[in-house]
Amino acid sequence: MSSSPMAPPRSFRWSRRIFLTLLTGFVLLPVYVMVSSSLKPLADVTGRFRWLPSELTIRPYIDIWSTVPLARYFVNSLVVAGAATVFSVVIAVFAAYAVSRYEFRGKRVFTVTVLSTQMFPGILFLLPLFLIYVNIGNATGIALFGSRGGLILTYLTFSLPFSIWMLIGYFDSVPRDLDEAATVDGCGPLGALFRVVVPAAVPGIVAVAVYAFMTAWGEVLFASVMTNDTTRTLAVGLQGYSTLNDVYWNQIMAASLVVSLPVVAGFLLLQRYLVAGLTAGAVK
């Protein structure tokens, strides 16, 4: 069972079994509630909690689309998270390349500043950003406040610091000889970036993209302040099921599951890349 030269003692294996079983239960409990409740009729979720549905129904999965405009929220979230991801990755690639391959004045200031924005409480720049967007709108007519554009702009900067940090690590691990060889072959620095460094760092770029998408897909604070009826994202829209007199818990659970699936599936599929990227920085 064990690949180590010495088999671990029995007591260790038993304590491991107990601990990991309990932990699995704790982790999976909400997942079980989500899945089972999404297949229950309304009566099952308004009365005392039932471990098993009295009858299995897929009704909630049909109703979620009409109780609230879920499809619209879905499209909004997709557009916002998708665009934020694309921009964030491209911008992070350029910045990380500069830091990884060049010595220049202010390099350390740049990396420290960018990283330290990660520690700021979101609430600190929520108010000023809200005012900036409103004022830009009043002054120029560019509607940032309440628009998808404003949200995209905001979200892409959320994932940017961490993305740059992760990519610097990845780019550093691509041997410099490779891009120097490409430069000698007549590529400019950008040619070397796109023909040599980027292809060699695909796992890192995938990791950064997943991270950026997850960040944008799951954000609540700015979404709740900076969206209106037409631009509302899933993060805010899902609360629409619970403001009514009847709380449609079965539909909330069904909608939660539908909303989670793309992210969880993507995460588990690309897990290896993301984990490597996430941990590279901390372990170094």
Place this chain on the structure above:
Amino acid sequence: MTTTVPDEAAERHTSPGTADGPRRRPGRIRRIGLPYLLLLPALLLELLVHLVPMVIGIVMSFKTLTQFYLRDWTTAPWSAFDNYRTAVDFNAPVGEALLKSFTVTLTFTLLSVGLCWLIGTTAALYMQENFRGRGVLRALFLVPYALPVYTAVITWVFMFQRDNGLVNKVLYDQLGLTDKPLFWLIGDNSFYALLTVSVWKGWPFAFLIVMAGLQNIPRELYEAAALDGAGMLQQVRRITLPSLRPVNQVLVLVLFLWTFNDFNTPYVLFGKSAPEAANLISIHIYQASFVTWNFGTGSAMSVLLLLFLLVVTGGYLWFTSRGRRTADV
């Protein structure tokens, strides 16, 4: 630019093979300008969304900024330190509430970070050796981290419902541990509800990082220790934990900052008005700003929060780096 030094040296010695190298090199100005050009988009965005708002936030904290000045905040009258005085006057209602919220947040954060670290490290240690089902378990354990915050937390909201939730079903109906179904999302119990959700969501990150850290510890260390007769617990104490120190230094700090600043979890769990026992500071400031539309005081509170985090981070890094001769912090 690092590459120019050997290039120039090569030129002077006119070694064969690099004779036509210099001509292909881009002009000096482009070479110096290029990194800045590459950084420009990131820099502009960070300025627009993080740094400029931060400066404005600091300016705002010195103004009497109510809803009447929202159209043009620059016209709001200056108020010197009034907002700060209001925020830290712990005998008046505003200051008292802020202090209470701060205490709650600090207690909550320390407990949550401690538990996340403990569970994550224990799980990682147990899973260091290969066994059947290890890969599946690892993927399962990452689910709380991968789920969008609001769908996970909304499920917990359902589980914590008094009348139709799972928690009361188990504690009251099935185990009979409480003499009546309890409220979990209002009143004092809300603190434990928040802590449970926060730990559920946060421990996989600790697990991930520690797992990665463990892989970097050379096997020979354990083998040598085993030869010397060290038991498993001793190996953990003498080898594993000391080797994990640098990893833990970053991990604990990141967990602390994330938990302390967390808005999403309490917001989805309790809605706009959190119960006093679980009134985390970011929710408190949000409320102080958007419910009363008093942005000046809200900004002053945010600035104080930032100062606190800066001091804690600086102190923590200084304290934990003493004796470590590495310069990577």
